[in-house]
Amino acid sequence: MFNIICVKFGDKYSSDFVNKLYMDCKSEMDEFAFHCYTDNPTGIDQTNINIISPIGPTLNGVWNKLAMFQKEFPVQGKKIFLDLDVCVQGDIIEMLENDNHDWNRLHLVYSPWKDNKKRYGRLSSYDVVHHSSVMVWESNVQDIWEHFNSGLRDYFMRKYVGIDRFLAHEDIEVKYLPEHMTVSKKYENRLNPHYRPIPVIATYEELDVQISDLLPCT
Amino acid sequence: MFKSVIYYRALKLCEKIFDESQYGVDDLYRIKDISHCLDNNQWHSKVWLAQELYKQYNHDAGKILVVGGWYGLMAFLLRQQWNESQMNIISSDMDPMCQEYGYKLFRGNDIQYQTLQVNDKIDLSGYTAIVNTSCEHMEPEMIRYLIDNKDKDTWVAFQTNNWYDIQSHINCSPSLEYWKEELNLDWVALEDSMKYECYDRYMIIGK
Numbered sequence: 001m002f003n004i005i006c007v008k009f010g011d012k013y014s015s016d017f018v019n020k021l022y023m024d025c026k027s028e029m030d031e032f033a034f035h036c037y038t039d040n041p042t043g044i045d046q047t048n049i050n051i052i053s054p055i056g057p058t059l060n061g062v063w064n065k066l067a068m069f070q071k072e073f074p075v076q077g078k079k080i081f082l083d084l085d086v087c088v089q090g091d092i093i094e095m096l097e098n099d100n101h102d103w104n105r106l107h108l109v110y111s112p113w114k115d116n117k118k119r120y121g122r123l124s125s126y127d128v129v130h131h132s133s134v135m136v137w138e139s140n141v142q143d144i145w146e147h148f149n150s151g152l153r154d155y156f157m158r159k160y161v162g163i164d165r166f167l168a169h170e171d172i173e174v175k176y177l178p179e180h181m182t183v184s185k186k187y188e189n190r191l192n193p194h195y196r197p198i199p200v201i202a203t204y205e206e207l208d209v210q211i212s213d214l215l216p217c218t
Numbered sequence: 219m220f221k222s223v224i225y226y227r228a229l230k231l232c233e234k235i236f237d238e239s240q241y242g243v244d245d246l247y248r249i250k251d252i253s254h255c256l257d258n259n260q261w262h263s264k265v266w267l268a269q270e271l272y273k274q275y276n277h278d279a280g281k282i283l284v285v286g287g288w289y290g291l292m293a294f295l296l297r298q299q300w301n302e303s304q305m306n307i308i309s310s311d312m313d314p315m316c317q318e319y320g321y322k323l324f325r326g327n328d329i330q331y332q333t334l335q336v337n338d339k340i341d342l343s344g345y346t347a348i349v350n351t352s353c354e355h356m357e358p359e360m361i362r363y364l365i366d367n368k369d370k371d372t373w374v375a376f377q378t379n380n381w382y383d384i385q386s387h388i389n390c391s392p393s394l395e396y397w398k399e400e401l402n403l404d405w406v407a408l409e410d411s412m413k414y415e416c417y418d419r420y421m422i423i424g425k
Contacts, residue, residue, distance in 0.1 A: 058357055058388040151312045151335060154355050157386035159247040 001033055002093050003079045008038040009054075009064045015043030016211050017084040022049055024088040028200070032093065035075055037068065057153065062162045065132060066148055069141040078103050081135040083203065087214045090200030092181075096136065099178055103138035108167070109203060110176035111184065128168040133203040134182060144172050221261075224294070227323050228252050234322075252319065255289045263377060263419050264295045264351060266412060271375040272299040274407045274423050275347060279304035283345045285336050285364065286352025287311050290320030293329045296349065303328055310334035336360040342368045353378035354387040358400070361389070365401060373425055374403065381417035394420045 004025055008018055022034050022045060036044055037052040044051065056070050067073065068081060080092055101107070108130040147170060148156060160166040167174055183199040186206050204213065232249045239246050254260070282305065284292045293309035300307070309320055310332040317331040334340060336356060342348065348368055353361055353376050365374060378397055382390050391397035394411045397420050406424040 060385045060388055063385060151314060151333070153312075154386050155251070155313050155315075158251065 001077050002029075002031065003033050003035060003075050003077055004092075005035045005037060005068060005075060005079055005081045006084055007064050007068070007081070008036055008040070008044075008084060009059075010039075010061060012061070013084040014211075015041075017214075018049065019043075019045045020211060020214065021082060021084060021086070021088065025082075025092075028088055028091050029093050033075075037064065037073075057149070060157070062132075063157060065135070065163055066145060066166075069145040071142050071145075078138045079136070081132075082201070083133040083205070085204040085207070085209045085214065086133055087202040087204075088200065089202060092200050095178075095181060095200050101136065102175065103136070104140050105137065105173070105175045106141050106144070107136040107175045107177045108132050108164075109134050109182050109184075110179055111187070111205075128164050130168065130174060130176060131164050131203070131205050132162075132167070133205050134177060134201055136177060147172070224256065224323060228256055231319060231322050248315070248319070252289060252323075255291055259414050260291060261295075263412060263414075263421075264292045267292070267349065267351060267375055267377060267421060267423075268295040268299045270408055270410075270421070271296070271347065271349070271373065271423055275373055277346075278302055280346030281306040281344055282308065282347040282349060283342070284309045284349045284351075285311075285334065286350055286355060287316065287320070288313075288352070289316050290324045290329055290331065292349060292351055293320075294324040294327055297327045297329060306330070308332055312336070336364065338363055342372070345369070345372055347373035347375065349375045351377040354381070354384075354390050356389055358389055361401070365403065370404075371425060373423065375421070375423045376401065377419055377421045379417045379419045383416075391420060394418075394422075398422055 006018055006021055008015070018036050025032065025034060033050060034048060035050045035052055038044070039054050041051040052074060055072055056067050059067060065081065068079070082088065109132070110129065111131050112129050148166070156166055160169065181199055182201045182203055185202055185204050231252060235246065235248045278300065282296055284296070284307070287293055287309035288311055290309040293307045296307050307328070308330045312333065312335040314333045317333050320331050337360065342364065345368065348364055350361070350364065361376070368374065378389070378391050380390050380392055381387055391400065394409055398406065398409055401422060403422065403424040406422060408421070408423040410421050412419045
């Protein structure tokens with residue numbers, strides 16, 4: 001069984017984003033379980049969406065994404081994490097399976113445009129060439145959680161703006177999803193102008209989005 | 219000891235951290251962290267606690283445990299109040315580097331450093347006061363553990379704030395009244411708040 005997981009903590013995104021993400025997935029894929037790791041399930045379609053309540057230490061905002069890597073996290077099998085501000089517009093599972101995906105390594109979105117700070121003027125990104133709007137794994141992630149909790153948890157949360165930088169600068173071994181799998185709405189016009197297959201996921205990282213912005217991008 | 223001595227040591231420590239980044243551990247964020255730990259708000263709020271606890275405690279001897287003590291500023295300022303060695307002062311933090319850098323910043327002040335994670339295994343017996351100015355960084359259950367497992371007559375002097383925007387602040391309180399109710403001490407000697415630019419800082423001293 002494939003598992004699609006989203007994380008909703010705090011009030012940055014409403015439950016409508018969770019329900020829409022589920023509906024997007026349902027319209028593109030058949031066999032999967034959909035989970036939402038959340039501190040507030042109010043408004044979430046609990047008929048179709050499995051609610052996972054907080055486990056482990058209290059975390060804020062994006063740091064809750066790391067909680068999925070603890071061994072107590074109650075989802076077994078192949079996992080696809082999606083940020084709430086992504087738009088699913090194709091069959092993610094089929095694409096990964098056709099790609100002979102290595103589920104034993106954590107995969108993130110490759111975002112090479114981040115390494116050019118002069119061009120894009122984003123100082124905080126210049127040495128991190130991935131982002132975690134989409135993460136895919138089955139195993140071998142517990143070390144990440146254990147490292148995060150090795151006594152420096154509070155220090156890491158002060159040091160790093162978010163988990164992308166934590167993963168990059170703590171030398172966590174990650175792999176990248178196929179470039180044609182995702183498209184960044186912010187940067188789509190800045191990269192590979194001659195190579196633009198239809199991606200199965202559009203990501204909206206670094207953008208403030210309303211639910212109405214998350215329209216199919218094909 | 220003058221503030222300028224501490225600041226000078228902090229600058230020299232930052233030099234060492236930079237040098238280390240060239241040849242060993244590359245962790246330049248420590249420089250910013252050390253700068254933060256000595257900024258005016260930190261200094262001001264910790265002097266406030268040290269002076270008020272000193273008034274309430276009203277005794278020369280004992281053993282104070284500072285939990286979440288960071289690089290040791292709180293312990294140093296307690297030592298300015300209790301400058302005799304019959305008061306033992308221990309600065310603890312879960313981050314092992316706090317011990318090393320704390321000693322470099324505040325050496326010569328008779329402060330013991332410990333790497334200590336506040337959990338349900340720590341032994342609190344023998345302490346006459348427990349100081350925690352990092353309640354906003356700690357799980358509510360751990361704060362509760364400190365209160366429930368200390369000796370009955372042990373003082374607590376705690377601070378927290380309502381600065382929810384900071385990612386590492388996992389346990390802020392919306393108001394002093396709310397927090398007082400949450401702590402539920404047997405006896406409160408002092409409850410007060412202090413307004414800072416971005417947040418309010420709350421302090422409760424009691425048993």
